Amino acid sequence: MDEGVIGISGYLTTAPGLGGRVKASPEDFVVDEVSVDLPRSEGGRYTAARLRTRNWETNRLVRELARRLRISRKRIAFAGTKDRRAVTTQLVQFEALPELLESLTLKDVEVLDTFRTDKRLEIGDLLGNRFRVVVREIPLPKEEIETRAEAVARELRLHGGFPNFFGVQRFGSVRPITHVVGRHIVRGEFREAVHAYVANPIEGEGDESYAVREGLEATGDYAAALREYPREWGFEKAILNRLAQDPEDFVGALQALPINLLLMFVHGYQSYLFNRILSERMREGLPLGEPIEGDVVLAARPDGRPDRDREIPVECNNLEKAAAQCRAGKAFVSGVLFGSESEFAAGRAGEIEKRVVASEGLRRPDFVIPAMPRLSSRGTRRELLAPLRDLEWEAGEGTLSLRFALTPGCYGTSFLREILKGPVA
Secondary structure, X not given: OOHHHXXXXXXXXXOOOOOOEEOOOHHHEEEEEEEOOOOEOOOXXXXXXXXXXXXXXXXXXXXXXXXXXXXXXXXXXXXXXXXXXXXXXXXXXXXXXXXXXXOOOOOOEEEEEEEEEOOOOOOOOEEEEEEEEEEEOOOOOHHHHHHHHHXXXXXXXXXXXXXXXXXXXXXXXXXXXXXXXXXXHHXXXXXXXXXXXXXXXXXXXXXXXXXXXXXXXXXXOHHHXXXXXXXXXXXXXXXXXXXXXXXXXXXXXXOOOOHHHHHHHHHHHHHHHHHHHHHHHHHOOOOOOOOOOOOEEEEEOOOOOEEEEEEEEOOOOOHHHHHHHHHOOOEEEEEEEOOOOOOOOOHHHXXXXXXXXXXXXXOHHHHOOOOOHHHOOOOEEEEOEEOOEEEEEEEEOOEEEEEEEEOOOOOHHHHHHHHHOOOOO
């Protein structure tokens, strides 16, 4: 996939990459969520369960859990979405009795632990993720793999992390369209948003998938598509079911999707803009881990995560202090996640942010969405550099095994692309 489609270009490190293949099997990409501490309470309102899954994207997992347990999706909560082609452990919460989970039988889903709590789990309620990754089919001898891995790691240590790009999973590994749907929603183009999701055939997605989407694109026959689309395409079929009843109700069709998926479309568009801003900053040679005059830095929380509610503009009189805080890991240089209440940085950093947003023809009010108010987004800021923790690796013949930890919202694949010097799905 051309990474430019999702706004990514360039590398922070200059050492040559390894090439190779990530996710040859789900077991080659293991992600363990580091959850917040939910206080346990006998007889609590919620049941929290730690699940180990294989080959399950989080939104589709929740949909299937709701169906199997015969409860509303609204009664299931999670802290963060996980990759599909992976083995993951994460905390999922249910407004249901623990006994319901004891009878759960779902392929490649294992219930590791359950407990009751009165605290509701929210998106973002995690401290980070730990990764165990194996890169295979590296076309280099073991000694060269070791040399190149060490060179990249050394550069990343000097920089203090890696570029905090939103990875391809944010947009769709096979069909990178999340941001395209979000762009249409923000512009009020609801028919185009629907068609970008349910039609819009893309090369590489498989012959059967391409053919049925191409058929809908050509005919606009929603009832026929509803009959022809595979049963497992639950989200697409939910949209088509609404359109088969009323072919002009595109807002209603979108609202047939769960709210967290709809939010992912708008957030995906904001992520695409952020990736472009980060790519441009790198292209212009501006530092990511050390502020320049005009930047906005985010103060660090006590646990080391950036506090997006504590924005500090960097001016000539506090530049030295802000730089020292960033070097000490107590602050982070940020880029804008553009929304209805966003403020741009100043100076050269602000010029980049404004230029990227202007190239999309956007204004702040565009992110107020009257037809679907819950999708409106005020915007925020995000750290440009992702801190890399506890990195260990071991080279083999044609392989590299890695262990590392990341803060919430940072993508393991964005770190791996620096190692491989190529896109990582």
